[in-house]
Amino acid sequence: MDSPAQPAPGRSAVNALAVDAPRPASALRPMREDDLAAVHALEIRAYEFPWSLGIFRDCLRADYPAWVLDAGGRIGGYFLMSVAAGEAHVLNICVAPELQGLGHGRALLRALLRLARARRVERVFLEVRPSNPGAIALYDSEGFNEIGRRPRYYPARNGREDAVVMALELIPEG
Template sequence: MPRDARAAPGEDLLPVVAILKQAEAEFRRMQADDLDAVAALEAAAYDFPWTRAIFADCLRAGYECIVLVDADEVIGYGVLSTGAGEAHVLNVCVAPARHGHGLGRRIVRRLLDIARWHRAERVYLEVRPSNPRAIALYDSLGFNEFGRRPHYYPAKKGREDALVMAMELLPPSD
């Protein structure tokens, strides 16, 4: 390979550094002190974001709310409800600047672990048909399209359907 075609010194390590940096991010339970950061992240990521009050209601209701934190910065989160042998992924978000590094996968996997801990046998979620990256992620994790909810989401031009996806869970290995 000609010398000028190679990466600059250290440049070839950038993907490795990015992977290691992502591994430093840690999960913890969402707290009231996180609500401003979570709401700001939600507003940056979505055209029709949940409000801070909705996240506060989720905490009050006892939903499983987690944040993914890197160097004291909330870079992602997930919200899960559980009950009657089922779980429902209500919200998953990754900071737009952090897309493409597997963080969404980490968040969903953590939510699935929490669902298993609650002995859920099935997990549901809704996703916009206009979000092919999320659909591909959920499909790769074992979710299958289960149905459709017409006019479920607000959209720039009216309403958008929701694809309902479901996944059967194996019991936890105690």
């Protein structure tokens, strides 16, 4: 398993977030209020059951770590997580459909994990649809393990879909 890149000497984990950003012309940066319309538009394009604009706004106002992939002046992806009591919860990772398969999802996930380590997180949790094998494969490849299921967690065309619950134990740096 590839371990996430570590910040170069003299650089903080937050400043090193852009290290894994796929090239060319892409960079990771904190999500801003003026990104929300573009983030929400991407959410609608990427997901059959998207979050509302209000959920994104509430996450920013609650100061949840939220970053965007700026792909040549447009939002190509994003992540949001919550952090409390030594644990992080991946709330959302999204990559524009036309940019999927190019390493952007991995870059976003690795940036999220570096940020979690910088905040002294010991454990990271997430839920993923079993109907999303690409995401499950990504999480597996980065060291996440399935720890359970949440029955009927997600809305789905024919009712509800379970969630696969995954977790990663973070090894402290240094």
